[in-house]
Amino acid sequence: MSWIEVGELSEIPRLGSRVVRLPGGDVAVFRTGDDRVFALRDACPHRGGPLSQGIVHGHRVTCPLHNWVIELETGEAAGPDTGCTAGYAVKVQQGRVWLNVEPARDSQSGEACLQRVASA
Amino acid sequence: MSAVMEQRRPRLVLVGNGMAGVRTLEELLKLEPDKYEITVFGAEPYGNYNRILLSPVLSAEKTLDEIMLNDEQWYQDNGIRLCKGRKVVKVDRKARRVMADDGTEMGYDRLILATGSDPFIIPVPGHDLDGVVTFRDIHDVIAMLEAARTRKRAVVIGGGLLGLEAANGLLSQGMEVTVVHLMDSLMERQLDTAAAALLQQSLEQKGLRFLMAHQTEAILGDGRVQGVRFKDGSEVAADLVVMAVGIRPNTALAKEMGLYCERGVLVNDTMQTYDPSIYAVGECVQHRGQTYGLVAPLWEQAKVCANHLAEYGIARYEGSLTSTKLKVTGIDLFSAGDFTGDETCDELVFKDAARGVYKKLVLKDGRIRGAVLYGDTLDGPWYFQLMRDATPVDDMRQGLLFGQAHVGDSGHGSEAERVASLPDSAEICGCNGVCKGTILKAIGEKKLFTLEEVRAHTKASASCGSCTGLVESLLASAVGGDYSEAPAKKPVCACTVHSHDELREAIPRLGLKTIPEVMQALDWKNPDGCHVCRPALNFYLLCAWPGEYVDDGRSRFINERVHANIQKDGTYSVVPRIWGGVTTPAELRAIADVAEKFAVPTVKITGGQRIDLLGVKKEDLPAMWGDLNRAGFVSGHAYGKSLRTVKTCVGSEWCRFGTQDSTGMGIRLEQMTWGSWTPHKFKMAVSGCPRNCAEATIKDFGVVAVDSGWELHVGGNGGVKLRGTDFLCKVSTPEEVEEYCGAFMQLYREEARYLERTAPWIERVGLSHVKQHIVEDAEGRKRLHARFLASQVEAQVDPWAERAQGKEAHEFIPIKPVALKEVTP
Numbered sequence: 001m002s003w004i005e006v007g008e009l010s011e012i013p014r015l016g017s018r019v020v021r022l023p024g025g026d027v028a029v030f031r032t033g034d035d036r037v038f039a040l041r042d043a044c045p046h047r048g049g050p051l052s053q054g055i056v057h058g059h060r061v062t063c064p065l066h067n068w069v070i071e072l073e074t075g076e077a078a079g080p081d082t083g084c085t086a087g088y089a090v091k092v093q094q095g096r097v098w099l100n101v102e103p104a105r106d107s108q109s110g111e112a113c114l115q116r117v118a119s120a
Numbered sequence: 121m122s123a124v125m126e127q128r129r130p131r132l133v134l135v136g137n138g139m140a141g142v143r144t145l146e147e148l149l150k151l152e153p154d155k156y157e158i159t160v161f162g163a164e165p166y167g168n169y170n171r172i173l174l175s176p177v178l179s180a181e182k183t184l185d186e187i188m189l190n191d192e193q194w195y196q197d198n199g200i201r202l203c204k205g206r207k208v209v210k211v212d213r214k215a216r217r218v219m220a221d222d223g224t225e226m227g228y229d230r231l232i233l234a235t236g237s238d239p240f241i242i243p244v245p246g247h248d249l250d251g252v253v254t255f256r257d258i259h260d261v262i263a264m265l266e267a268a269r270t271r272k273r274a275v276v277i278g279g280g281l282l283g284l285e286a287a288n289g290l291l292s293q294g295m296e297v298t299v300v301h302l303m304d305s306l307m308e309r310q311l312d313t314a315a316a317a318l319l320q321q322s323l324e325q326k327g328l329r330f331l332m333a334h335q336t337e338a339i340l341g342d343g344r345v346q347g348v349r350f351k352d353g354s355e356v357a358a359d360l361v362v363m364a365v366g367i368r369p370n371t372a373l374a375k376e377m378g379l380y381c382e383r384g385v386l387v388n389d390t391m392q393t394y395d396p397s398i399y400a401v402g403e404c405v406q407h408r409g410q411t412y413g414l415v416a417p418l419w420e421q422a423k424v425c426a427n428h429l430a431e432y433g434i435a436r437y438e439g440s441l442t443s444t445k446l447k448v449t450g451i452d453l454f455s456a457g458d459f460t461g462d463e464t465c466d467e468l469v470f471k472d473a474a475r476g477v478y479k480k481l482v483l484k485d486g487r488i489r490g491a492v493l494y495g496d497t498l499d500g501p502w503y504f505q506l507m508r509d510a511t512p513v514d515d516m517r518q519g520l521l522f523g524q525a526h527v528g529d530s531g532h533g534s535e536a537e538r539v540a541s542l543p544d545s546a547e548i549c550g551c552n553g554v555c556k557g558t559i560l561k562a563i564g565e566k567k568l569f570t571l572e573e574v575r576a577h578t579k580a581s582a583s584c585g586s587c588t589g590l591v592e593s594l595l596a597s598a599v600g601g602d603y604s605e606a607p608a609k610k611p612v613c614a615c616t617v618h619s620h621d622e623l624r625e626a627i628p629r630l631g632l633k634t635i636p637e638v639m640q641a642l643d644w645k646n647p648d649g650c651h652v653c654r655p656a657l658n659f660y661l662l663c664a665w666p667g668e669y670v671d672d673g674r675s676r677f678i679n680e681r682v683h684a685n686i687q688k689d690g691t692y693s694v695v696p697r698i699w700g701g702v703t704t705p706a707e708l709r710a711i712a713d714v715a716e717k718f719a720v721p722t723v724k725i726t727g728g729q730r731i732d733l734l735g736v737k738k739e740d741l742p743a744m745w746g747d748l749n750r751a752g753f754v755s756g757h758a759y760g761k762s763l764r765t766v767k768t769c770v771g772s773e774w775c776r777f778g779t780q781d782s783t784g785m786g787i788r789l790e791q792m793t794w795g796s797w798t799p800h801k802f803k804m805a806v807s808g809c810p811r812n813c814a815e816a817t818i819k820d821f822g823v824v825a826v827d828s829g830w831e832l833h834v835g836g837n838g839g840v841k842l843r844g845t846d847f848l849c850k851v852s853t854p855e856e857v858e859e860y861c862g863a864f865m866q867l868y869r870e871e872a873r874y875l876e877r878t879a880p881w882i883e884r885v886g887l888s889h890v891k892q893h894i895v896e897d898a899e900g901r902k903r904l905h906a907r908f909l910a911s912q913v914e915a916q917v918d919p920w921a922e923r924a925q926g927k928e929a930h931e932f933i934p935i936k937p938v939a940l941k942e943v944t945p
Contacts (some may be wrong), residue, residue, distance in 0.1 A: 006936045015648060015674040018935035033648040050690040053678040055651040062651035064678040064686050080577050
C-alpha cells in the first residue's frame, strides 16, 4: 500500500512545512493558513532548492534559493517562470496526515507535470 | 461557466481599441478574468498596436507586425468581442447603450472611453489637398511610405517630437525633407535653446533642412499639394506635407453624450467621468488639469481604472511626471520636468560642444525639478528618479552633473559603457548572465514596457540590481520616447497598494501590533501576504514595538528562521561570533573539534575576520551549536539582516603606527550591537590609524582612530555598488563612539526601508538629515541611543543556545524518516 501516516497535523506549523524523508528523496508536506495540506517533491524545478524551507503564502511557496514561486496544488512555477515539481496526494483523517508515496499520477495536473519533468 | 451565469455577468464596453483602453482590459483580466462580458469598439481596422513605435515603422527599422500588441487571437483567447472598423457615434447614457456608425448597438453596465487624441490640423487654405497628411496612425504611415516611393520633396510642419520623428523617417525613406517650425528653437517644450541648437546641428548633418520661425499661411496646389507659402511671402516646393503640430484629446463622443469636458474628458482620481458608470483613460482624459500624450501615465491610469472595475476600490491616480526621449537613431536626447526654472531655481550646466554633450539640471530647494540631456543620456533615468522621489541632492551637488558613477556609486561597468553602442552579445546582467540581445528580444516579443516586466521575463536586473540603469536605458531605446518606470510611490509588493514609508508610518499611528492586524487595517489583497511583504512587516513591527512584538518565524527568510545560511545544495553554513576578529588557541581548538565531529566539508576564513563552517546538515545544527556554546561562542548572525561583524586592525596594542586601541573599540561596539535586527545587513570596522587597515571607510559604520580621537564614517559599501563612506564627525572618547554608533543604527532601523542598505538610504534622505539627527541634536542622539539599548535587551539572547536546548525543534528534523521497507509492498 502506498499510503503512509506521517504524523499529526499539529506537528506541521501553520504557513510552514515538514519533510518526509523517503528513500527516493525528500517530500515536503505543507500546511497553509487555511489549514489545507499539500505535498510536493522537496526540490524546486529551477535549481533543486528545498521548497520545504520556503515562505508559505496563500497556496504557494517561495523557494529559498532564488525566489521562484511554486503553486502548492499543481507544483507549477508561477509565471513567467516555467517549470514543475512533482506533487503527491495527501489527506488528513482525524487530525493525522497521510501521504501517498507514489507521485500523483491520477490528477490531471500531476500527470502533465510529471511528463514535463521527464522530458526536461 | 454555465449559461445562467453568463447572462448575469455585467457588460463592459470599451470605446477605443488603443493602447490605454486595451491595457486597462489586460490589467482587469489579471485581477478579475471572468467578471465582465467585454466588447471592444475600434475605429481602425486593426488589433491594438504600439502607437509610439510608428516612427521606427516609418524609418523602416520595424515592420507593422512587430508593433502589434494584441492580435485578434488575443481577443478571442480572452473571450472579448472585438468590433473593429466600427466607430461609436452615439451613447445613450439613460438607456446605457452605445451605437456604432454601422448601426451596431450594444448595452453596457460599465463603459470605458479611450478615444485617444486627434492630430491638430492648421486651418490654412489648402489643408485638405491631396498629399497633406498627419502623423498619427497606421493609415498615415502607409500614406507617407507610399508618397516616399513615388515623390521627392517633403515638408514637415512642426519641429516638435512628432514632427522630427516624421522628418527623420521620411529622410531615411530617401526624401528631401524640410522641417518648418513656428518658433526659433526646436522642441521648445522639451529643450532649452542650447540643447535645441545642438539637436538642430546634428539633424542638419543627417541631411534635414530647417525653416525656423516660419508661419504657414497656405498650402499650395491644385488638387494635389505643390508647395507651402509662409506669412513672409516666401514659398517652398513640396510633394508631401506632414502636419505634426500637436495633438488634441478627442472629446467629440464625450461631448455628444453630455459628459463634462474641458481640454479633455474630466476624470477624478479613480478615472471616473461625471457619469460614475463611465470611466475614461488615456490621451482623451484631463486629470487635475493635465492631459498626457506619453505611455507611462496611460499605464498608471489603466491600472487604477482596472482596480476600480474589479471593485477592489483601493487604487488612486494622482498624476504623473513624464520624461521624453527622441526616437531618432544616433541622437541621444532626454528631457524631464521643468527645464527652464525661474529666479528661485539654480541651474547646473555642463557643455562640451566638440563632443556634442550638453547637460542641464534645474534645482529648487535642493531638489531636481527638471533635466535636459543631449549627447549623453545615460543618467537620464537616474535624474528622473531623483526628481520623482524629490530626493535631496545638496550633498551630491558637486558631482551631480557627472552622473551616478561619480557620486560615490561606481556600480559595476564603466560610465563610458554606452548601452546603445554595445553589441547584442554584451552581458548586461552579470548575476544572471543576460545579454543585451536577449533583453531586446524579450522586450520585442513579449511586449514588455516596464522594468518589472523585463525583470520577470529575463531575470536581468532581478538579483543585485546594479545593472538597473542599463536595463532602463535599453528599455527606453527599445520602446521609444517614454517608458514606464517604477512609480515614486512604489507599493511594497502586489499584496498592497502601500509603500514601505506608508507602512512604517501607519504601524505606530494605528497601533498595529501583529502582521494580521496590519493586513486587515491596510486592506491586504492576499490573506497572508507573500515572501516580500511578510519579512518587511515582521521587521517593522519588531522595530516599532520592542519587547512587545512576538517575532513571527513564519515570516522570516529561512536563514533567519533557522539561524544559519542556506547553501545551494540545501545544507547550511555556521559562523560563530569572534568578537572584533580576536580569538584564542582554545577557541580555535573548539572550532576544529566541532568541524571534525560533524565532518564539516569546508572551513573558510571569511572577509569579516571569522570562520565559516560550510556544508552542515540541518539536523546537525542544534547539536553543533550546543558544542560551540559550551566553548563560549554565540551566533555570529552571518545569516541575518542584522549586525554582522566588526572588523578591526591590531591598533595601538601592537602596531607601531596605531594611535588608539582599535581592537578594544571594535569589541566594545560588537558587544553593544550584536543581535540587533536592522533593515538590511549592517557591517562595521574600526581602524587604529588613518592607514585604515580594517577598511572602515567601506562599512555601514566605520571608525578610524586618529591621535586626538575617533573619526566616524557612515554609509559605505564594499559590495554590489562600491561606495566610500561619508564623514559624519569626529569624537574624543570611546563612550562617544558607542553613543553615536547606537544612535546611528537606531536612526537607520527606524527610518530605512526594509532591504535598503545604509548607502542608498543616506543617498535618499541626504547626509545632512543624518548629521542633523546624530551630530547636531545632542538630546535626540541620546534618545536614539537609549532606544537602541532598550531594544537590545530582548535582542541579545543567543538564538543558538535556545535552539541547542530544544526550541523550535521541528525546524530541524524531518516529521518522518521512512525506511525503504515501509514503502515497498
